Amino acid sequence: MSAGSDMLDISDFERIDGELRAYDEKREQVIKRSRDIQKLSKQAIFSLHRGADAEAESRIAAAKKAAEELLPLIKGNPTLRPGSYSNAIEEYAEAVAFRCYLTDGRLIKQAEVELAEVEEYLGGVLDFTGELGRLAIAQATRRDEAAVQRARDLVEAIMGQFLQFDLRNGSLRKKYDALKYTLKKLENTLYELSLTKAGLPTKPEDIPEPDAGAGGADGGDDA
Structure with a gap:
């Protein structure tokens, strides 16, 4: 023990260390689960492009469930929302917006994406x-x-x-x-x-060359 240790409360630093370790564990939990949300949402979008609607619905539901499971932790630790969780919710919002357009032909409202x-x-x-x-x-x-x-x-x-x-x-x-x-x-x-x-042609290379015999600067007979 150093000479100055009697001038501070060691137990206070031990408490802080414990809180930091607990926060890091929560952060890792959020990062890991957010990857699942993002992956499921990306897969749902891919399914929607292929017309596999039932598969897309299953993946969107699984993404939503995973996001909801993290919500109590996020609300208790608001600084954990930016980053992984927020990015995952953006991906989820993209997936449900795409689904809404395909089914209803419109842009989804914010209130319909409760998690975002x-x-x-x-x-x-x-x-x-x-x-x-x-x-x-x-x-x-x-x-x-x-x-x-x-x-x-x-x-x-x-x-x-x-x-x-x-x-x-x-x-x-x-x-x-x-x-x-x-x-x-x-x-x-x-x-x-x-x-x-x-x-009509859509590419420049498909446009026919001008008829060389139609005249122009060098098109006439030599005098």
């Missing part, structure tokens, strides 16, 4: 637009112009609402930048579909 706080809901919505873009590209290969138009209209409407927010640098800002790219891609897809419908 505001920024988690918004992050999930922005991620959902990426899945909507992928869905629309698949629909474009089947020449379903109306389906692509619906997707484009919703993405544009979502962008219009996000324009009202003052998004500072962070994950939401980065996801918003991706939203702009998704909208542009959908607009280009619709343009290409319209060209295909009119029987």
